[in-house]
Amino acid sequence: MxxxxxxxxxxxxxxxxLALVLATWAIGGSQTRAASQVGAAGNAKAAKCGMGxxxxxxxxxxxxxxxxxxxxxxxxxxxxxxxNAYFKCVNDNGGIHGRPIQYIQYTEQLNPAQQSTLxxxxxxxxxxxxxxxxxxxxxxxxxxxxxxxxxxTVIGAGVQAECFGTPPIVExxxxxxxxxxxxxxxxxxxxAKSLIIASPNTIAAYADGGVLKLAKQHHIKGKSFxxxxxxxxxxxxxxxxxxxxxxxxxxxxxxTPDTAPTIMRGAIAxxxxxxxxxxxxxxxxxxxxxxxxxxxxxxxFINNEFQNLTAPGxxxxxxxxxxxxxxxxxxLQAFGQMGYMDAKFATIALLKVKGAxxxxxxxxxVRSLKNIKTDILCKPWYxxxxxxxxxxxxxxxxxxxxxxxxxxxxxxxxxxxxKSLVQTRKWEKQFHLNG
Amino acid sequence: MSSVVAFxxxxxxxxxxxxxxxxxxxxxxVYALSGVGIVVLYKATGVLNLAFGAVGAAGALITYWMxxxxxxxxxxxxxxCVAFGGAVNLLYGVLFGPAFAKRDPLVKMMGTLxxxxxxxxxxxxxxxxxxxxxxxxxxxxxxxxxxxxxAVVNLTxxxxxxxxxxxxxxxxLFLRYTRLxxxxxxxxxxxEITSTLGVPVRRVEASxxxxxxxxxxxxxxxxxxxxxxxxxSALTFLVISSLAAALIGRLRSLWVTMAGGLIVGLVQAILxxxxxxxxxxxxxxxxxxxxxxxxxxRKRVVVFSxxxx
Numbered sequence: 001m002x003x004x005x006x007x008x009x010x011x012x013x014x015x016x017x018l019a020l021v022l023a024t025w026a027i028g029g030s031q032t033r034a035a036s037q038v039g040a041a042g043n044a045k046a047a048k049c050g051m052g053x054x055x056x057x058x059x060x061x062x063x064x065x066x067x068x069x070x071x072x073x074x075x076x077x078x079x080x081x082x083x084n085a086y087f088k089c090v091n092d093n094g095g096i097h098g099r100p101i102q103y104i105q106y107t108e109q110l111n112p113a114q115q116s117t118l119x120x121x122x123x124x125x126x127x128x129x130x131x132x133x134x135x136x137x138x139x140x141x142x143x144x145x146x147x148x149x150x151x152x153t154v155i156g157a158g159v160q161a162e163c164f165g166t167p168p169i170v171e172x173x174x175x176x177x178x179x180x181x182x183x184x185x186x187x188x189x190x191x192a193k194s195l196i197i198a199s200p201n202t203i204a205a206y207a208d209g210g211v212l213k214l215a216k217q218h219h220i221k222g223k224s225f226x227x228x229x230x231x232x233x234x235x236x237x238x239x240x241x242x243x244x245x246x247x248x249x250x251x252x253x254x255x256t257p258d259t260a261p262t263i264m265r266g267a268i269a270x271x272x273x274x275x276x277x278x279x280x281x282x283x284x285x286x287x288x289x290x291x292x293x294x295x296x297x298x299x300x301f302i303n304n305e306f307q308n309l310t311a312p313g314x315x316x317x318x319x320x321x322x323x324x325x326x327x328x329x330x331x332l333q334a335f336g337q338m339g340y341m342d343a344k345f346a347t348i349a350l351l352k353v354k355g356a357x358x359x360x361x362x363x364x365x366v367r368s369l370k371n372i373k374t375d376i377l378c379k380p381w382y383x384x385x386x387x388x389x390x391x392x393x394x395x396x397x398x399x400x401x402x403x404x405x406x407x408x409x410x411x412x413x414x415x416x417x418x419k420s421l422v423q424t425r426k427w428e429k430q431f432h433l434n435g
Numbered sequence: 436m437s438s439v440v441a442f443x444x445x446x447x448x449x450x451x452x453x454x455x456x457x458x459x460x461x462x463x464x465v466y467a468l469s470g471v472g473i474v475v476l477y478k479a480t481g482v483l484n485l486a487f488g489a490v491g492a493a494g495a496l497i498t499y500w501m502x503x504x505x506x507x508x509x510x511x512x513x514x515x516c517v518a519f520g521g522a523v524n525l526l527y528g529v530l531f532g533p534a535f536a537k538r539d540p541l542v543k544m545m546g547t548l549x550x551x552x553x554x555x556x557x558x559x560x561x562x563x564x565x566x567x568x569x570x571x572x573x574x575x576x577x578x579x580x581x582x583x584x585x586a587v588v589n590l591t592x593x594x595x596x597x598x599x600x601x602x603x604x605x606x607x608l609f610l611r612y613t614r615l616x617x618x619x620x621x622x623x624x625x626x627e628i629t630s631t632l633g634v635p636v637r638r639v640e641a642s643x644x645x646x647x648x649x650x651x652x653x654x655x656x657x658x659x660x661x662x663x664x665x666x667x668s669a670l671t672f673l674v675i676s677s678l679a680a681a682l683i684g685r686l687r688s689l690w691v692t693m694a695g696g697l698i699v700g701l702v703q704a705i706l707x708x709x710x711x712x713x714x715x716x717x718x719x720x721x722x723x724x725x726x727x728x729x730x731x732x733r734k735r736v737v738v739f740s741x742x743x744x
Contacts, residue, residue: 230664230666232662235662235663236708259569269591270454270587270589
């Protein structure tokens with residue numbers, strides 16, 4: 001009797017343990033996805049990375065560094081992953097005159113002390129010659145003075161005001177404030193009767209301000225909803241936004257692909273999709289989102305700071321190839337385009353240096369960059385010796401259509417609601433920065 | 436016409452609040468059925484199961500994987516979530532239940548907290564949050580929506596509420612009219628005496644763990660859909676709202692637990708659109724359970740032992 005009970009107990013325990021092991025393995029499978037490679041509508045010849053000579057670089061490494069934010073609800077490390085992929089391509093094609101690039105990557109969790117420590121570590125301990133690919137909600141504000149004191153000019157992908165309003169930081173993107181303005185312009189063009197915008201609460205004051213100014217200029221209702229991340233109740237958020245917009249109003253979502261779907265699902269579940277016009281900033285302009293949300297086909301107007309992921313130009317073709325070869329687990333997306341451009345511009349600056357590559361010579365070279373043509377942007381990119389930099393200030397509008405992202409508005413100027421944008425365009429003409 | 440009349444009842448804009456009431460009732464339904472599962476388990480074993488949410492979240496993740504990474508039928512994925520909840524709870528109950536049986540309720544509860552933390556750790560390790568995509572688990576019933584009193588309601592929301600009601604009715608009848616239900620009640624009164632009367636206490640407790648676990652799995656599926664995101668840490672800590680419902684029922688009354696769950700869901704939802712209080716809605720379960728415990732215990736006589744006078 002006892003031995004039977006023991007056998008039954010052991011069998012039960014063994015079965016349960018097996019179930020738990022299978023469950024653990026299964027849960028782990030949830031995290032892996034094959035990258036969705038987008039077939040381009042006709043590839044041009046890919047732009048070469050670095051020297052493009054097919055020879056592996058073997059000399060003394062040139063160190064570059066990056067700090068990317070990684071918090072629940074927002075993962076900016078994609079930018080660094082693709083920048084790293086580009087540098088690997090450079091290293092496989094002759095490096096920088098035979099020297100490979102070593103890319104040191106750190107992540108931070110919105111802690112200013114941590115951000116400061118990492119910046120000091122990169123420059124003083126790791127002895128990087130440059131910082132490339134930084135992306136965070138707050139790191140620009142924490143470290144810009146330090147970077148300026150060290151003579152560094154950081155090429156990154158920015159979010160907060162200091163990323164577009166200080167001398168030592170220049171971004172390949174236009175950031176949420178201007179991207180949101182672009183989305184608002186697209187909605188106004190389509191007759192939106194109000195402009196309601198939702199952004200993460202850590203950046204809302206800056207990111208939403210431009211849209212509110214635009215709403216005021218057009219004498220319509222404008223309202224900002226700062227949202228705490230991570231969003232756990234997309235239904236409530238979607239409902240609040242649509243109720244605030246009213247019938248025929250416009251709702252702009254300013255979230256990354258790890259947050260926006262929650263709110264979009266909430267809108268679908270409550271039948272809210274057709275009640276307002278939807279807009280968004282750049283991060284959700286990718287085919288993964290388009291395939292997930294056919295309900296938004298032709299109903300969401302996404303401001304895209306960059307060319308479509310299927311566009312056939314040389315840099316877009318190169319980006320897709322580099323992504324496939326060196327970062328196959330990463331989906332094609334706007335963050336990838338940012339990482340690609342940051343790395344490309346840094347590589348151009350390195351190749352331009354005559355003589356020893358030091359922090360001083362590299363960063364001086366960065367500041368001299370202008371009229372850098374790329375098919376990923378509407379206009380050539382630049383840095384210049386300016387009080388602040390907003391080189392990316394023209395973009396397109398896209399929407400979802402049958403699982404793809406399609407362009408609906410060609411390159412247009414972001415509305416000059418900010419004085420800084422007005423001044424930037426004056427400098428562009430004065431110093432011939434972008435053609 | 437009816438919506439115009441309803442507009443100004445009690446000075447509240449009911450038209451504006453209707454969708455939030457729908458959301459609140461649906462979520463409240465899930466808190467209610469989770470609360471009932473917690474209470475039944477507590478009645479049978481004396482264990483307050485803090486791992487309720489974590490088990491449901493893990494089950495939902497498995498379902499997500501089966502739907503998105505295999506070609507297995509979706510009904511199998513949903514069934515697996517429920518079965519997983521039952522299996523994990525049963526395993527815990529069989530392995531650790533007897534060891535904790537004679538310990539006080541706090542120790543028993545801490546044991547389940549350990550299970551919750553282990554599951555959370557496993558989920559964070561094998562399926563970390565973040566990355567370029569978010570996991571979303573949408574049940575097929577969500578695609579069906581109806582207009583009820585001017586508010587859009589989807590079938591999942593209706594099912595959540597209906598399931599809570601049905602579970603409460605079935606469980607009440609089960610406890611009152613079945614031998615197993617009587618055994619649960621007997622064990623709740625006195626485990627030792629019940630054992631000496633020949634009731635197979637461990638098997639009865641194991642059945643309670645299994646039943647409660649099946650409810651875990653079902654709640655995990657519903658919550659992952661109703662919250663529109665498979666955030667396992669958020670789903671894990673939704674057990675707090677279910678615990679509040681169980682506490683309002685004083686871990687005794689299933690009907691009061693159900694009512695408590697619905698009230699918690701409603702209050703949280705109705706507070707949402709008001710910016711001055713929305714950031715406090717996470718505290719609603721705590722506040723409601725404290726108020727309920729104070730109110731329900733207001734007539735209790737506190738007896739001091741002679742030695743403390």
